[in-house]
Amino acid sequence: xxxxxxxxxxxxxxxxxxxxxxxxxxxxxxxxxxxxxxxxxxxxxxxxxxxxxxxxxxxxxxxxxxxxxxxxxxxxxxxxxxxxxxxxxxxxxxxxxxxxxxxxxxxxxxxxxxxxxxxxxxxxxxxxxxxxxxxxxxxxxxxxxxxxxxxxxxxxxxxx
Numbered sequence: 001x002x003x004x005x006x007x008x009x010x011x012x013x014x015x016x017x018x019x020x021x022x023x024x025x026x027x028x029x030x031x032x033x034x035x036x037x038x039x040x041x042x043x044x045x046x047x048x049x050x051x052x053x054x055x056x057x058x059x060x061x062x063x064x065x066x067x068x069x070x071x072x073x074x075x076x077x078x079x080x081x082x083x084x085x086x087x088x089x090x091x092x093x094x095x096x097x098x099x100x101x102x103x104x105x106x107x108x109x110x111x112x113x114x115x116x117x118x119x120x121x122x123x124x125x126x127x128x129x130x131x132x133x134x135x136x137x138x139x140x141x142x143x144x145x146x147x148x149x150x151x152x153x154x155x156x157x158x159x160x
Contacts, residue, residue, distance in 0.1 A: 011127045018057070022067070023117075024057045026077045026078055028054050043076060047121055049123060061087055082117075084111065085108075099119070100117075
């Protein structure tokens with residue numbers, strides 16, 4: 001699609017969108033010139049030095065239309081999705097590290113304030129994705145140095 005091509009050309013690291021009455025965080029999605037369907041491109045499933053835009057749809061704060069269930073099967077590009085009500089939190093630590101969380105707060109599920117999706121997005125080189133090499137695969141969460149830190153220690157990381 002046109003937007004995906006522009007995002008790739010100009011190096012948009014993160015695209016956050018609402019409207020849908022659910023939540024879906026995708027990995028990096030690079031446009032596929034052979035397929036014009038939106039977000040049908042290729043993914044490396046990276047969260048560190050992503051070679052394409054990461055997409056997040058967060059619109060599940062509630063609606064008089066009720067929950068919106070997913071009509072399609074889970075695609076490879078999707079890291080996490082839910083149709084439970086909730087809200088998102090974004091913490092920008094510095095020019096390279098961003099923490100994103102999805103908090104479920106849904107009386108119909110009985111979950112009130114639990115973090116159900118928690119990811120660090122790390123991008124060391126900003127700018128156009130065209131011409132970049134392949135990224136390193138993200139380490140498992142338990143091996144990522146930031147996951148082992150307590151939240152009250154994280155403000156000290158602002159100087160990284």
